[in-house]
Amino acid sequence: MDELWQNDGNPRGLPLKRASGKNQMVTMRDVAEDSGFSPATVSIVLNNAPLARYIAPATKKRIEEAAKKLGYRPNAMARFLRSKRSHTVGLVFFDITDPFCTPVMRGIENALYQSSYVPIFADAHNQRNRFERYLEMLLEHHVEALIVVANWLVVDIHVLADLSKRNIPAATIGWELPGDTVSSVMVDNETGGRMALEHLHQLGHRKIAFIRGPKMLIDSAPRWRGVQKFAHSVGLEIDPALVLQLPDSFDPNSGFEGGHRLTEELLQKKKKFTALMAFDDLTALGAIRALTKAGVKVPEHCSVTGFDDVAMSALSAPSLTTVRQPLEAMGTNAVNIVMEGIKAGLEKREWNSVRQKMNPELVIRDSTRDVAHSSTD
Amino acid sequence: MDELWQNDGNPRGLPLKRASGKNQMVTMRDVAEDSGFSPATVSIVLNNAPLARYIAPATKKRIEEAAKKLGYRPNAMARFLRSKRSHTVGLVFFDITDPFCTPVMRGIENALYQSSYVPIFADAHNQRNRFERYLEMLLEHHVEALIVVANWLVVDIHVLADLSKRNIPAATIGWELPGDTVSSVMVDNETGGRMALEHLHQLGHRKIAFIRGPKMLIDSAPRWRGVQKFAHSVGLEIDPALVLQLPDSFDPNSGFEGGHRLTEELLQKKKKFTALMAFDDLTALGAIRALTKAGVKVPEHCSVTGFDDVAMSALSAPSLTTVRQPLEAMGTNAVNIVMEGIKAGLEKREWNSVRQKMNPELVIRDSTRDVAHSSTD
DNA sequence: TGCCTGCATTGAAACGATTCAATGATGCGA
DNA sequence: TCGCATCATTGAATCGTTTCAATGCAGGCA
Known part of the structure; x- marks a missing residue:
């Protein structure tokens, strides 16, 4: 073997x-x-x-x-006691159930491994108390840095201010905080939103429906801004009747349900559309399900785009055209950022937090098609 | 907010x-x-x-x-130095990319949280060297116990023997080792295999195709045994021409590809079958993709079953009938087992490792249907 | 010879907690 | 009043490393 x-x-x-x-x-x-x-x-x-x-x-x-x-x-503990270095990094996920998290985790783990650091893993289950309790535990274990993966999360700023007071560099992925104590790595949502719409537009689609992200998610607004800007730049008209928005929710997998339901609503309006741009992949999958159930074939009758490129998107039928977030690279970058911070701390240098915007990438698969080949219904 | x-x-x-x-x-x-x-x-x-x-x-x-x-x-480190208790558990995944892992991780994390233990996370990326290096690091950090999540993995037994020598309780999930030093938690694969076939049989299917798991996976043999035993008990004949086997592979997501390809092979044989039992969910999704592409509708023309009930299965179209592994509970149980071991160690009691088989559960969704309603082709 | 410099090594003091044996203090029965 | 439990608290050793100041020893130079 x-x-x-x-x-x-x-x-x-x-x-x-x-x-x-x-x-x-x-x-x-x-x-x-x-x-x-x-x-x-x-x-x-x-x-x-x-x-x-x-x-x-x-x-x-x-x-x-x-x-x-x-x-x-x-003996790592004895060593730490003297040298103050635990060779440990805290890794907090807002909800590990979100398929977004797995590739990010891969990236983080891999980068830490290269530096012989070890991650202490925490999952907040979307609960503020849990998040704070974990933070407490991580501080007791004297993590040298902290990485928080969340795409929404409300935390008193002072909770993380504690960190900077103790000189523990912190970075967030998929989310950012006001102030400049905490670094962040995010995808460029505005560009991503533009990309998706541009793709549909290039395929000739003009009657496009939109399912916007929930208000509570930090990603929702910039993505929509990208859409609007692009539409304006090419003179594309967005029909308000074809724009729906997902409700706020704590369940990272609720997008599927939401996409499904909102698409049914769209269909009931009897307003024609040849493409649908969904907030994210799960929403898109839910939308496709609803369309298919209603006899609208994807992509023959209607093109659909997602966002994120989670693992599932390549496997669904039809496979999903989506805007890819470089999740693994985002994890890697976050690690590099905090490692810089640790090094600066050791050398007693000043160090400034970083805000990084990563470029998304359009991944074209089977759920979108040239409008010329789309049959009208 | x-x-x-x-x-x-x-x-x-x-x-x-x-x-x-x-x-x-x-x-x-x-x-x-x-x-x-x-x-x-x-x-x-x-x-x-x-x-x-x-x-x-x-x-x-x-x-x-x-x-x-x-x-x-x-200060956790100082405390440890004196008391020998790090309040830390090592958590090694053979490959976090496998959708199997996420719910298990949830279960483990949650149970540890209840006991105020903190997990140190490691991902072996399917590489033996990485696994061993991580083990080394975990030992340096003096984890009080070790949990390994793998559904295959070849490791010299002596690597884990080191653990028992140091009195570190260890448990594996989805995998087991020879000898009785390491505890294990697994699903009852034989029962699961039987369940899937029994379900198809009850629906009236008699011409059933099978995609067996790769040889290297510990799950493959018992699942197949369950199938054979059930078939024998009801006098169902299994046509060897309709039985294919996935090749060994390191990529946990290769099942999709494999299922897709093998199903195409099956279709080329021009032998009729009204149902297909796939080794696991990913394989089943690949199979469904191939069937659909060939114009065979699921479940109208052919029923398909999976195994595991990964997150994706509920979302695919059609949603997948599958045999559910109680993944989260398996994680919880593994933690409870090693916690018992830790306690025993503290009290200097003898403690025996445990081998647990958990009951699977049939989850009926949209990919299977009564053969009476299946149109013939 | 005496002194200085550079090399090779080490003694001992931290680091922050835990724990056991020891110390006072108190009350009580004889 | 003495002796002895019982109660309340603490001094000091210890865990395994790191690190700084100190030591001893060559050899080189004046």
Whole structure:
């Protein structure tokens, strides 16, 4: 079975050191005794501290061998206590159930792994209390930085102000806070909104229905702004009767339901439209379901676009044309930002928070089609 | 906006203690000085240690007030160093990309939260080296227990043997190891396999195609066994020409592709079947896509079943009839198991690992239908 | 020879909490 | 009044590392 494993470059992996004794932990003291040097020297060698440049090569070798032989593993807690570095980052999700979160998590995890940091994971379940309780726990564990993934969340600013007071760099993904203490990484929603509409317009669609995002989501307004600006720039008229808005909701998967219901409403109006631009992918999937049920074929009779490009969108039938958020990259960037902050803190430099807007990307799949080929109904 | 927050019972949440000074951490010593008692007493009071029963109520009160006033927050690292308890659990996923993982994670996170434990998150990306490196890191952080979520993974047994040597209880979800050092929580695959087929059989289907799981997955064999046993018990004949098997793969989302391709193969054989039982949901979705593309309507011409009940299954069109794994409960149970182990370790009791099989549940949706109503082709 | 410099190593003091044995203080029975 | 529990509190050691100041030792230079 061995050859079935994927490989990340290091063919056999690190040999997992085996504790030589039974249950006891191997401490630095043990290494010191075994190698015949003092704990101080061992520490210097094993960490390659500045003082290590004075240590005789032979000594280094003996110590390293002893460490490997005994299966020494540094005690992260003890180390922290002295050095103030926990090598730990807090990772708070507003609701892990949102398919938006998985790729972001991938990106974050991967970037942290590169820096040998370890994430402490928290899921707020959309509950403010839980969020605050977790923050408390993360502070107790002395995370060196904090990353919050949310696309909506109301938090007193002072809660996060605590962080900056303690000099803990923080970044949010998919959401931003007033003030400049907390960094943020977001997709450029306005551009994304424009892209979707531009695509439909290029396909020749003129009668377009819209399902806007809920008011509480920070993404909703700029996306709509992108739509309006583009429509204005090409002289496209938006029929207010064809514009509906999702209600506020706490369930990240409610978009499906909402899209379904609102599309039914649209259909009842008996106003013709050849394309529908949905707020996000889930909404689009709900819309497609409603259209299909009503006998309106997608994309033959009606084109539909989503937003986000969650995993599901490639698998649905028809597969969904959507505006992709570079979720994994957003995670990576957030990590890089806070890592910069940590480094600055160590070197006692000043450091300014960052607001990053990432470019979305149009992904064309099967749910949109040239209006010329659309049959009229 | 305040009222938009969902509530978890504690209406205003814990008041977030504000550090009173600027940047300095508030230590136990500070609380001691402020309240006029010794650090020892403070520790005893704040932890409600056994000795606390001797402490005068007035003292307790003064100390607690001082702690709150100063915004004292215990230092988890320092505490660990003495008490050996990190209040941390390692959480390793073989591949977070698998939709299987999200609900499991929810369950685990929630259960840990109840016990005030904090998870350290790791994603192995299907790579053995990564898995081992993470294990190393988790051990350095002295996690008190380990939970591994995988539905396949080849690991030398000695890697996890290290854990039991150090008395770290471990549990796996969706996967099990030989030997009895590691606990496991799995769905009862055999029963699940039977359920799916029984459902199709009850609907009157007799010509049934099967897409079996890849050999490398531990789930594949027992599911198939359930199928065979049921078929035998009711005298249903399984046509070998209608049985295909997914190839081994590392990509948890490859099932869709695989299901799609194998279904095309099935269709080319020109052998009639009125139902298709797929290994899991993704495979089923791929199959449905292929059927639809070939003009075979689901469920009108062909019923399809999946397995797992991942989030997507309820949203696909048609929604998928499937065998549900109680993923969240599986996460919860795994946590309870290792918590038992931790407790046993503290009390120096013996403790035996547990192998749990959970009952699956048939979820009937729109992708299956009575054969009587199926039009023949 | 005496002194200084650079090299190699180490002693010992933190870091912030926990915990056990020890210390006063009090009350009570003899 | 003494001795002895019981109660209330605390001093001091300890956990495993890191880090700074200190030490001993060569060799080189005056």
